[in-house]
Amino acid sequence: MNTFMRWAGILVTIFIAAPLVIVVPMSFSSASSLQFPPPGYWFGYYRAYFTDLDWLIPTWNSVVIASATTLLTMLLVVPATFALVRHKFRGKSVADLMMLMPLAVPHIVMAVGYYSYLGDLGLVHSHMGVILAHTCLSVPIAFLVLSANLKGFDRNLERAALSLGASPTKTFIHVTLPILRPGLIISALFAFVQSFDETVVAIFISGRNAETLPRKMFDSIRQEADPVIAVISTLLFFLVLVGIAAPYFISALRSRVPKPSRSPAGAH
Amino acid sequence: MGSSLSRLTEKTNVWPWLLLAPLGIYMLIFFVVPLVDVAIMSVTDPRLSLVNYERVLTGALYQRVFLNTFLTAAFVTVCCLAVGYPLAYLMAHSKPRTAMFILLLVTMSFWTSFLVRTYSWMVLLGNNGPLIALLQMIGIDDTPQLLFTRFSSTLAMVHILAPYMIMNIFSVMKKIDPALIRSAESLGARGWSLFRHVYLPLTAPGIANGSVLVFVICLGFYVTPVLLGSPREQMIAGLIGHQIDEFLAFGMGSAMAMVLLFITFVILTIYHRRFGLDKLWG
Numbered sequence: 001m002n003t004f005m006r007w008a009g010i011l012v013t014i015f016i017a018a019p020l021v022i023v024v025p026m027s028f029s030s031a032s033s034l035q036f037p038p039p040g041y042w043f044g045y046y047r048a049y050f051t052d053l054d055w056l057i058p059t060w061n062s063v064v065i066a067s068a069t070t071l072l073t074m075l076l077v078v079p080a081t082f083a084l085v086r087h088k089f090r091g092k093s094v095a096d097l098m099m100l101m102p103l104a105v106p107h108i109v110m111a112v113g114y115y116s117y118l119g120d121l122g123l124v125h126s127h128m129g130v131i132l133a134h135t136c137l138s139v140p141i142a143f144l145v146l147s148a149n150l151k152g153f154d155r156n157l158e159r160a161a162l163s164l165g166a167s168p169t170k171t172f173i174h175v176t177l178p179i180l181r182p183g184l185i186i187s188a189l190f191a192f193v194q195s196f197d198e199t200v201v202a203i204f205i206s207g208r209n210a211e212t213l214p215r216k217m218f219d220s221i222r223q224e225a226d227p228v229i230a231v232i233s234t235l236l237f238f239l240v241l242v243g244i245a246a247p248y249f250i251s252a253l254r255s256r257v258p259k260p261s262r263s264p265a266g267a268h
Numbered sequence: 269m270g271s272s273l274s275r276l277t278e279k280t281n282v283w284p285w286l287l288l289a290p291l292g293i294y295m296l297i298f299f300v301v302p303l304v305d306v307a308i309m310s311v312t313d314p315r316l317s318l319v320n321y322e323r324v325l326t327g328a329l330y331q332r333v334f335l336n337t338f339l340t341a342a343f344v345t346v347c348c349l350a351v352g353y354p355l356a357y358l359m360a361h362s363k364p365r366t367a368m369f370i371l372l373l374v375t376m377s378f379w380t381s382f383l384v385r386t387y388s389w390m391v392l393l394g395n396n397g398p399l400i401a402l403l404q405m406i407g408i409d410d411t412p413q414l415l416f417t418r419f420s421s422t423l424a425m426v427h428i429l430a431p432y433m434i435m436n437i438f439s440v441m442k443k444i445d446p447a448l449i450r451s452a453e454s455l456g457a458r459g460w461s462l463f464r465h466v467y468l469p470l471t472a473p474g475i476a477n478g479s480v481l482v483f484v485i486c487l488g489f490y491v492t493p494v495l496l497g498s499p500r501e502q503m504i505a506g507l508i509g510h511q512i513d514e515f516l517a518f519g520m521g522s523a524m525a526m527v528l529l530f531i532t533f534v535i536l537t538i539y540h541r542r543f544g545l546d547k548l549w550g
Binding site for chain 2: 006009010012013015016017023026031034036037076079082083084092096097098104106107108115116132133136139193197200203214222225230233236237240241244
């Protein structure tokens with residue numbers, strides 16, 4: 001069983017990895033359509049991406065929408081998470097469940113709802129409409145991350161500050177927030193990525209005016225599979241790589257543990 | 269907000285409600301009302317009747333699409349399990365460096381946008397792609413059409429959803445106490461019987477979690493089936509989009525959306541009763 005699992009695992013590793021790395025050589029291809037391996041290499045499609053407003057404007061729209069979504073999500077989620085993690089009250093379990101609801105509804109269902117509802121409000125095809133919709137979809141993800149962090153919070157630290165005479169506000173600013181900062185950052189990052197990558201709702205409600213990058217990519221793939229998509233895919237791929245690798249590097253730099261300690265992954 | 273923290277006592281019951289109110293009101297206006305809107309449209313467009321549901325539930329086209337969606341979701345779930353289980357095993361039981369590498373890869377895949385991964389499969393399976401070239405190299409000249417078929421959309425969906433399965437199974441596997449395996453071995457369990465009677469039951473919660481998650485996401489999958497699948501074998505989300513986009517048939521689109529939502533909720537409710545929904549995404 002062991003050798004079988006091993007070989008199967010190696011095959012699956014290739015299956016998982018291949019589609020991730022193939023876009024990198026594609027993005028330097030000189031072919032005008034999907035062709036692999038590429039007949040030649042150049043930077044033409046990178047130039048095409050960085051000079052074409054048809055691509056840059058959706059990119060900018062996505063950045064603006066995801067930033068605003070993150071801000072709005074955090075403003076709503078942070079107080080709510082404190083309420084749900086730190087207080088006991090009647091109806092709490094229902095409220096907990098309601099927080100997760102947007103994850104349970106397929107995005108296509110929400111897309112139909114927003115298309116009609118935001119249309120009635122005159123917000124369809126606007127940045128504001130997409131931000132309002134995306135915030136609902138980002139709330140549960142931000143909540144899951146933040147509540148996990150808040151549950152692991154050692155409240156004795158706050159009690160110590162209070163007993164030493166710090167006011168509740170001071171305690172919150174100088175004790176609670178700094179300790180919670182990593183959780184807040186990761187939670188915000190999840191909200192940002194959720195909005196930045198969200199495709200289905202954006203396809204239906206962003207229109208020409210607030211066209212997001214995923215919507216533009218979707219349309220482009222559907223129509224002609226513009227090789228510029230390979231460029232964007234490569235850039236996104238490296239962004240993800242940096243995002244995942246950065247915490248390791250930062251913690252490695254901070255701790256500078258010289259001896260190769262047994263990592264927790266090898267503990268079994 | 270600060271003073272709310274100091275009042276750790278649960279005596280004052282206004283604070284939690286005050287903290288929850290902004291989010292609650294927001295979700296009511298921008299999440300619940302749009303959903304109710306869908307429900308209303310499904311019975312009022314074009315006129316007040318249940319005719320949309322009647323057509324969705326009895327029409328041959330819609331029945332076929334629902335059945336196709338179900339079978340696809342089930343098949344994708346089984347494939348994700350077949351693909352995910354060995355990889356999770358490899359992650360949980362190999363040297364830290366190998367485990368780390370695979371974990372990084374799976375995390376990368378998870379965080380890479382659906383669209384990027386869908387596009388990659390278009391390149392891999394395209395007529396000028398490496399897979400066709402490989403087939404031609406080994407002497408198959410009459411190469412099959414891979415792209416825009418059930419095959420291509422299923423393959424891409426398995427790739428896209430596999431990380432959900434892998435992460436869920438891995439998180440269970442790495443918590444298994446090696447002493448349990450050793451004691452089973454000392455009692456004579458070997459090979460298949462050790463796997464069947466000890467290891468597999470221990471990993472069952474991860475399998476259940478991963479399968480429910482993959483199945484539910486797959487039921488409502490829009491992007492990949494629309495871009496990579498055959499137009500003749502649509503899935504339900506694609507058909508809903510079609511009704512809205514092409515025909516502006518909000519009534520029909522909404523009725524289908526409600527049926528999809530209902531099925532999803534039934535599955536998640538059953539899951540919630542047994543395991544608790546908070547564990548599904550946690």
